[in-house]
Amino acid sequence: MSRFDEIKQMEETYLCRTYGRYPIAVKSGKGSRLWDFDGKEYVDLLAGIAVTSLGHCNEELAEVMDRQSRKLVHVSNLFYQEEQLDLAKRLLATNHCGKAFFCNSGAEANEGAIKLARRYNQRVKENGAFEIISFTGAFHGRTLATVAATGQAKFQDGFAPIPAGFTQVPMGDIGALRAAMTEKTAAVILEMVQGEGGVNPVEPEFLKAAYALCRERGVLFIADEVQAGLCRTGKWWAFQHYGIEPDIVTSAKALANGLPMGAVMATDEVARGFAVGSHATTFGAGALVSAVASKTLEIMERDNLAARAGELGGWAMDRFRKTARKIPGAIDEVRGRGLFIGIVLARPGKDVWEALLDKGFICNLTQERVLRLLPALTVEKADLEAFAQALEGILKK
Numbered sequence: 001m002s003r004f005d006e007i008k009q010m011e012e013t014y015l016c017r018t019y020g021r022y023p024i025a026v027k028s029g030k031g032s033r034l035w036d037f038d039g040k041e042y043v044d045l046l047a048g049i050a051v052t053s054l055g056h057c058n059e060e061l062a063e064v065m066d067r068q069s070r071k072l073v074h075v076s077n078l079f080y081q082e083e084q085l086d087l088a089k090r091l092l093a094t095n096h097c098g099k100a101f102f103c104n105s106g107a108e109a110n111e112g113a114i115k116l117a118r119r120y121n122q123r124v125k126e127n128g129a130f131e132i133i134s135f136t137g138a139f140h141g142r143t144l145a146t147v148a149a150t151g152q153a154k155f156q157d158g159f160a161p162i163p164a165g166f167t168q169v170p171m172g173d174i175g176a177l178r179a180a181m182t183e184k185t186a187a188v189i190l191e192m193v194q195g196e197g198g199v200n201p202v203e204p205e206f207l208k209a210a211y212a213l214c215r216e217r218g219v220l221f222i223a224d225e226v227q228a229g230l231c232r233t234g235k236w237w238a239f240q241h242y243g244i245e246p247d248i249v250t251s252a253k254a255l256a257n258g259l260p261m262g263a264v265m266a267t268d269e270v271a272r273g274f275a276v277g278s279h280a281t282t283f284g285a286g287a288l289v290s291a292v293a294s295k296t297l298e299i300m301e302r303d304n305l306a307a308r309a310g311e312l313g314g315w316a317m318d319r320f321r322k323t324a325r326k327i328p329g330a331i332d333e334v335r336g337r338g339l340f341i342g343i344v345l346a347r348p349g350k351d352v353w354e355a356l357l358d359k360g361f362i363c364n365l366t367q368e369r370v371l372r373l374l375p376a377l378t379v380e381k382a383d384l385e386a387f388a389q390a391l392e393g394i395l396k397k
C-alpha cells in the first residue's frame, strides 16, 4: 500500500466525514511550493484558502515562533499581554476602527460581529434591534449564527432549527434591501468580494447605495473581510477601495499566516456594545499567535504587499483574459480584485481542475465552474505565467 493510501485509510477510520479532500497528502511546503509523499512538487495558487499569504514556512515567522514559544505561549485573557496589545495597535493602524476583539477563526469573528451589532443596538441604543441582513451568494462561516447569515441551503441542511433573526436579500438589489429593513434591523453584513460564492466583486454603485441606506436608517454595516482583507485585493482592506467606513470589520484567514486567529474590529462608538463579561474566548490572541500576527502585518507593510497584490493581480487577470481570447468559448469571464481571482469556465470544470492538479497546479474549484486563485501575496509572476500556459494546454484539448 502506498503512503497516500495508508493515510487515506486512516482518515476514514479516525476522522468525521466532513471534508471532501483533494487527492494529495501534503508532506511539506516552502513559499508557493508544496510537496507530497511521492516527492511530487506543486505550485500552490490557493495558499491554504487565502491563509498563508506570506508563503508556506516563512523564515521570519518561523524565527518569531521559535523565540516566542520559549518565552510565553498562552496564559488566557485573564492577564494583560504585551504581544496582544502590540498586535492590536498594528492592526488598527491599517483602518479607521478604534477597538479590536481577537478570536480564532473567521466564523468566530463573524459570530462576534453579529453579537456586537445586536448588543450595541440593544444595550447602547436601546432600540431592541436584532435582525441581521445578508446577501445571496454569501459565505460567513459554519457556526449556527453564521450559517444563518450565509443563508445557503447546503450549509444549513440537517441543522434545524436555524437561529432566528436573519434575512437574506438578492445581492445587488437595493430595492430589496430597502424593503427588508425594519426598525428591528441591527446590521447588514457583506463581503466586498464573495469568495466561496464564486469570486463575485460587489458592484461599486450597489455598495455605495447600501452603505448610504444603512447610514440613513441607523443600521450598522459589517464588512466581512475574512478572505478579501489583509492586502489581497490591493489595499489593506477591500472596503477601502470604495471610500466607506464600516462600523464593524471582521478578519481571520491570513492574519497569522496559518496559525488560527480572527479579529473583530469596530469603531470606538460601536465597540461600546461590549461590556466586561459580555463576550470572551479562551484562546483569543495568546502570546504566540499574537507575536506571529504582528510580524505578519509588519512584513505586509514593509514589503508593500498590498500594492504588489494589486499590480500582480491586475497583470494576472489580463494574462488569463488573453488565455480566454486564445481559446474561444472555453472561458466566460475572468473576474476578481488583486490576487483574488476567479476564472469562470464555460462549463463545469472538475476535469479541468483535475488536469491542473495532475500538472502540479493547485487552485480551488467553486460553484462548479469557477477556478478560484488565492495565491500567496509573494507568489512569483513566473508561477502565474506557468499556470496560464498549463491551463491553455488543458483547455485546447
Ligand SMILES: *Cc1c(COP(=O)(O)O)cnc(C)c1O
Pocket (backbone or CB within 6 Å): 104, 105, 106, 107, 108, 110, 139, 140, 141, 142, 191, 195, 196, 224, 225, 226, 227, 228, 252, 253
Ligand atoms: C473562510 C471565510 C469565513 C469562515 O472562516 P473560518 O475561519 O473557516 O471559520 C467567513 N467569511 C468569509 C468571507 C470567508 O471566506
